[in-house]
Amino acid sequence: MLFHDLLSQLDDQFSRFLIENNFLLQHNIRKSKRNLQDNFQEDPIHMAMIIHNCLKEERKILNCAQASNEVTVLKCLLQLYLPFPIIWDKGSG
Helix, strand or coil: CHHHHHHHHHHHHHHHHHHCCCHHHHHHHHHHHHHHHHHHCCCHHHHHHHHHHHHHHHHHHHHHHHHHHHHHHHHHHHHHHCCCCCCCCCCCC
């Protein structure tokens, strides 16, 4: 059902580009729709699994980037504060 909704959305976009006389995008939409139909019409679940796997990989990449950024922030903070002596309050206690 969602696959046919996607194709319908592509038809809507094509119509919009037709009205706007945007020939390049008309061609791209038509080609994309044809490619989707040729490759996934018989098994749209296969397309869903490809998208699912791509999103999982993207999540891994984003998690790695976030962890990398956190490490970079920690390194920066260490560089900012470690050169200064740490003063412990020995008078209280």
